[in-house]
Amino acid sequence: MRKKIRIALAGNPNSGKTSLFNRLTHARQHVGNYPGVTVEKRDGVCVRDGHEIQVTDLPGTYSLTAYSIEEIVARDFIVDEKPDVVVDVLDAANLERNLYLAVQIMELGVPLVLALNMSDVAKARGIEFDLDQLSGLLGAPIVPTVAVSGAGTDALLDAVVSVAGGQTAFATPVFTYGREVDKAITELADAVRTRNGATNGRAPAWLALKLLEGDDKVRERVDAPEVTRLVAEQSVRLERLLGDVPENVIADARYGFIAGACQEAVRSTIESRRNTSDRIDSVVTNRVLGLPIFLGMMYLVFQLTFTLGGPPMGWIEAGFGRLGGAVTGWWPAGSESPLLSLLVDGVIGGVGGVVIFLPNILLLFLAIALLEDSGYMARAAFIMDRLMHKIGLHGKSFIPMLTGFGCSVPAIMATRTLDSERDRLTTILVTPLMSCGARLPIYALIIPAFFPAHLHAPMLWVIYMIGIALAIVAAKCLRSTLFKGEAQPFVMELPPYRMPTLRGVLIHMWERGWLYLKKAGTVILGISIVLWAMTSYPRKVEFDLDYDTAIARLEEQGATDEAESLAQARQAEALAYTVAGRVGQGLEAVLRPLGFDWRIGTALIGAFAAKEVFVAQLGIVYAVGEADEESDALRDRLRENYSPLVAFCIMLFCLISAPCMATIAVTKRETNSWKWALFQLGGLTVLAYLVTLVVYQLGSLLGIGVA
Numbered sequence: 001m002r003k004k005i006r007i008a009l010a011g012n013p014n015s016g017k018t019s020l021f022n023r024l025t026h027a028r029q030h031v032g033n034y035p036g037v038t039v040e041k042r043d044g045v046c047v048r049d050g051h052e053i054q055v056t057d058l059p060g061t062y063s064l065t066a067y068s069i070e071e072i073v074a075r076d077f078i079v080d081e082k083p084d085v086v087v088d089v090l091d092a093a094n095l096e097r098n099l100y101l102a103v104q105i106m107e108l109g110v111p112l113v114l115a116l117n118m119s120d121v122a123k124a125r126g127i128e129f130d131l132d133q134l135s136g137l138l139g140a141p142i143v144p145t146v147a148v149s150g151a152g153t154d155a156l157l158d159a160v161v162s163v164a165g166g167q168t169a170f171a172t173p174v175f176t177y178g179r180e181v182d183k184a185i186t187e188l189a190d191a192v193r194t195r196n197g198a199t200n201g202r203a204p205a206w207l208a209l210k211l212l213e214g215d216d217k218v219r220e221r222v223d224a225p226e227v228t229r230l231v232a233e234q235s236v237r238l239e240r241l242l243g244d245v246p247e248n249v250i251a252d253a254r255y256g257f258i259a260g261a262c263q264e265a266v267r268s269t270i271e272s273r274r275n276t277s278d279r280i281d282s283v284v285t286n287r288v289l290g291l292p293i294f295l296g297m298m299y300l301v302f303q304l305t306f307t308l309g310g311p312p313m314g315w316i317e318a319g320f321g322r323l324g325g326a327v328t329g330w331w332p333a334g335s336e337s338p339l340l341s342l343l344v345d346g347v348i349g350g351v352g353g354v355v356i357f358l359p360n361i362l363l364l365f366l367a368i369a370l371l372e373d374s375g376y377m378a379r380a381a382f383i384m385d386r387l388m389h390k391i392g393l394h395g396k397s398f399i400p401m402l403t404g405f406g407c408s409v410p411a412i413m414a415t416r417t418l419d420s421e422r423d424r425l426t427t428i429l430v431t432p433l434m435s436c437g438a439r440l441p442i443y444a445l446i447i448p449a450f451f452p453a454h455l456h457a458p459m460l461w462v463i464y465m466i467g468i469a470l471a472i473v474a475a476k477c478l479r480s481t482l483f484k485g486e487a488q489p490f491v492m493e494l495p496p497y498r499m500p501t502l503r504g505v506l507i508h509m510w511e512r513g514w515l516y517l518k519k520a521g522t523v524i525l526g527i528s529i530v531l532w533a534m535t536s537y538p539r540k541v542e543f544d545l546d547y548d549t550a551i552a553r554l555e556e557q558g559a560t561d562e563a564e565s566l567a568q569a570r571q572a573e574a575l576a577y578t579v580a581g582r583v584g585q586g587l588e589a590v591l592r593p594l595g596f597d598w599r600i601g602t603a604l605i606g607a608f609a610a611k612e613v614f615v616a617q618l619g620i621v622y623a624v625g626e627a628d629e630e631s632d633a634l635r636d637r638l639r640e641n642y643s644p645l646v647a648f649c650i651m652l653f654c655l656i657s658a659p660c661m662a663t664i665a666v667t668k669r670e671t672n673s674w675k676w677a678l679f680q681l682g683g684l685t686v687l688a689y690l691v692t693l694v695v696y697q698l699g700s701l702l703g704i705g706v707a
Contacts, residue, residue: 392479404434
């Protein structure tokens with residue numbers, strides 16, 4: 001029978017903790033939320049020498065001080081759940097900063113193993129460790145690891161098994177916070193200890209330490225008037241004696257211990273040289289060059305997305321065209337079977353119209369993964385910090401907004417890292433303005449249809465920049481009205497640049513691409529079938545003109561263009577008679593000032609379920625169910641009916657308008673209020689209407705793009 005060991009993985013953000021968790025547990029993991037909070041909980045299992053090791057990946061945090069929800073969750077798990085071993089993952093190249101969390105874990109007196117992760121990066125920088133000496137100073141086993149390659153993971157698990165089984169015993173180092181602080185901790189610990197039930201299984205000295213630090217969560221747990229009075233007295237005494245509040249004195253003592261340990265056991269062979277990350281940052285985060293480099297980087301991403309995505313898009317389009325032709329060939333010539341129409345126009349036309357853009361989606365996500373894994377995305381947030389401060393936020397808010405380029409749902413969930421409720425709500429409400437991957441198929445359909453090749457990347461860049469600009473303006477308005485208040489100080493870690501691994505980049509790209517495909521095979525398929533039914537029924541039997549006779553006469557005369565125009569007119573009359581046509585015509589009066597007709601209105605309705613459905617619906621509305629490698633049937637139909645100005649307005653409206661229903665749902669969940677979800681829905685829709693109205697009317701007045 002396997003012996004079970006429960007461990008908790010702790011560590012700073014960007015220390016490689018989650019990579020180590022994935023490496024240890026592989027596919028044997030599941031994700032949920034900690035009870036009562038919206039912080040993600042990841043659990044997994046691995047096996048070593050007959051032991052079943054249950055691994056919990058704690059939220060990344062810089063300390064265990066109860067300032068953020070991540071810190072509270074991580075600390076409460078260690079204190080209340082009492083794992084057999086805590087594994088603290090350290091970034092070996094930034095050891096002193098990472099050890100602050102390790103020292104706070106040591107203060108808890110729990111069994112501890114230190115994973116010296118990214119030890120290959122530290123070695124490349126010329127940093128050397130005396131692991132035996134450092135291990136003795138810190139009172140815990142230290143195992144060098146490289147999570148991305150798996151190096152050291154077996155040795156780490158061996159250390160975990162040894163510590164959990166009691167074979168390896170390390171004495172917790174004796175910390176001193178200075179004579180006066182130590183004296184205060186002793187007196188407070190005695191007071192806590194004498195109060196029955198106050199410790200709740202926690203070490204009295206640790207509770208005393210946290211009370212001196214002003215920890216509100218611990219003060220609530222130790223609800224004793226005499227203890228509270230003694231804490232206040234000791235705090236006043238220490239501040240008078242030491243000239244600073246106890247919290248700062250305690251933090252200084254921890255950093256002093258860390259500095260001393262590193263001075264004894266860490267050596268750098270290149271201390272006089274600036275490392276590669278510093279040299280790169282001197283350029284990419286430069287006050288003058290930083291923003292142009294960021295904008296240029298995004299432009300390059302969009303250029304590659306269109307340039308490299310074109311050929312595979314053609315192959316997929318041709319494949320779906322042949323599939324539609326093959327299915328049509330199964331029916332007798334001239335057949336108008338409803339089942340045939342469902343398969344060709346509804347299923348193949350609807351889903352195929354979305355899947356065709358998979359190469360663009362994968363290329364965009366590939367580029368984003370490269371920027372994230374290399375460390376550049378953190379620099380992008382740093383670069384935007386000055387601008388974000390002007391609107392009442394800080395660079396940390398830009399991280400979820402950058403994530404929104406991929407998908408708004410995880411972007412909104414990523415706002416959990418923001419400490420201020422005002423910052424979090426503001427960021428949640430404006431994040432959908434960052435153009436997500438679901439909108440890319442709309443741009444990829446419209447831009448090549450209306451603009452020459454040399455303008456493809458610039459037009460896409462302009463659309464994305466408009467989204468960023470509107471998000472900044474909207475955030476400024478919210479912070480000046482609904483969410484007034486001072487912006488919190490901003491401190492952001494800039495992780496060292498790293499060469500992204502092929503495996504990591506491909507996994508990130510495929511995970512996001514697979515979500516897109518799953519949506520195409522489920523939500524979009526269902527919506528396509530519903531819209532097919534709405535655009536097919538009720539069928540019109542009597543027409544205003546005998547189209548069949550007129551078309552046959554024109555074909556006999558060789559007037560094929562006129563015959564095709566009549567066929568399109570017949571189709572439009574039949575479509576206007578259907579449910580979708582009637583709904584679209586009902587909206588046309590509202591949408592006409594934007595340059596939109598009832599067909600666009602019909603397509604916009606279903607786009608609320610998923611933005612990329614807009615493309616599939618246009619294909620169904622225009623009855624474009626087949627295409628081969630020689631034709632762009634839907635683009636041709638759009639060019640026949642709309643001007644470049646209208647095309648730009650379509651992209652603009654889809655960029656700004658109400659996000660998909662999944663985004664609204666996650667906004668409700670993250671804010672725990674339908675009020676903010678509906679405010680986001682209505683506010684963005686109104687904003688989209690007003691901006692598009694101004695652009696279309698002004699463009700029409702000036703004659704820009706009307707032909």
